[in-house]
Amino acid sequence: MVETVAVETVAGMTPEMIAATQMGLKAIGAGLAVGLTGLGTGIAEMAIGSAAVGAVAENKDMFGLALLLTVIPETIVIFGLVVALLLLF
């Protein structure tokens, strides 16, 4: 109890406020993890996607392979999602 009072006087915050701030920062971190990795994936898929569309336009049989190559960078955003889930739960 004495320690809690000490924290209160030092930071001017109640334990509830501290817990809420921590939760909020975690949520920001999770959002950054998904958002930034999403951007990374998007940049990577940009080049692959345009090349894949070109290949499919020349040869329709390439469609399956092209779709597959395009989703390969999805791994990055999946890692971001994993990090976000681990942060939140």
Next chain:
Amino acid sequence: MFKAKPMTRLFMAGLKEQMASVIQEIYRQHLFHVQGFSEARGEDYEGFRMGMPLPGAGEAAAQLVTVRGLLSTLGISRETPESVGKKPAPEVRAWLETQLPRIRNDVENEISRRRSILETDRKKYDELCRIYDARLAEIQKELARIEEKAEEIRKAHADWLLASEELLMADVEQKEIPLQFATTEQAFVAEGWVPAPDAERFISALQKATGGKIFITEVPMDEVPDQPPVEYNNPSFARPAELFMDVYARPKYTEIDPTILLSIVFPLFFGLIVGDAGYGLLFLAMAYGMRRFLTGPEGRMLLTNLRNASLSSLVFGILFSEFFGFRLPWAPVLFSRHLNIGGEAAAHGPAIPELMVLSIWIGVLHITLGRFFGIINHARQDHGRHRTLAVLANVGWLCVMWGILTLIWSQFALPLMPDLTGAPSAVLGLNLAGLGGAVALLAGIILIARDSVLEIIEIPTIISHVLSYARLVAVGLSSVAIAMVVNFIAIGMIIQPQLENLSALGIVIIIMGVLVFLIGHTLNIALGLLGGGLHSIRLHYVEWFTKFYKGGGEKYTPLGMIRRFTED
């Protein structure tokens, strides 16, 4: 099982006058995968030249062009035959002799020519249509009459035309087969492959067709340099997965054919990702409803795969207790994926750490299996020192992976994983288990480097490939989240407050809520289908196949065809 269909190499030689009947018999059997002869074949074939087409090839080709032209003019397609009965070949030939020229004349003079003239006219008169309205009506009427006539001809002759197209195609193909044989002035020689179980039957059929005047023998083969053509040899339940194999590459003859495992594991992964009984039922309905539109063999295979995947989603949905994002009346049998959205799952939140560890386990075991297959493939296909090194390198990859795992277990206690933190301590702050892991790691790196030093830089992919299996949980959780958010917005935020005190405006808002519900779930279903399918197949292609599978085998394409409109 796990192996391509065994093939037998055949070598045949005969007199040129026998060639036509030999070809006819080969074609009828639909078994012989010919190894095309090229004149740069080497000294074994000195003095041989490429064969010439059989007599009549040109006529048959010309007739085929005529029949195809008629089919296209009359708008007849193979996919929608108006009668499916098979015609005997001699009758079709007689029909070709007597009827074709007449029909051709009819169609060319009365239909094609007139139609194209009238089409041009129609365009011209369309521009002047105010003045020439009457003429236009006449033309329309005449066009309709001509279409009627075309319809008449189509009705009377469609099945004959289809049958002759098939017959002539077979004729042309047969007459051009000699181009793939080696010939001299008097004789011909052909080499090719026949499935081993059919070889006896094929040989005796050819002997019978030529009255014993052909020399034909099985040639001993060496699988690795010869690379026979590859036909899948799978039980019927695994056949639809061959589609996914062919998208990547057909296995080599000597390689392990992983189709069976793909056909089992792909639906499991799909179900684990989607994991919703409601979506599973919808996918199942889709798999059966689309049968009317996708009639080709490949479309059917895709739909069968979708059916298997949706059954698996249904089962996992029951285990996860999910139905369109709502919970079913029982607690999840597997780990809960219910998120705490709108206070729905206050009693039990999602079991994220357990689910993550589960997906890591799946990854570790899947990749371990892949490496074992890699060991078998290298042992089968390579020779000498390289073979030993390649096998040991695969053992090395396994050592590194399991070494890292043991090191982690010795440092941290994780759910669902063995806890080795309590082992007696050894050197450098490692306990005994950790020491074992470190030794395995080092030994593995040495084994990999002995095969190829550059592979060392690939070692971090062990971690990224195993972690990549986390998508099984992550993609699934995001689709659960979308479903629950849609439910909460549509029902919790829009519909329910209006139901409490109903008004005229409230009904409109409720309809809006239903729309939000439908659009949200449609979007999520599309995402689930794409995500579930692509991510599960990608785990196979990128994380699994790279461990053992090369592919690049030649497809087994026997001479002959499956007849649909004709018979002997």
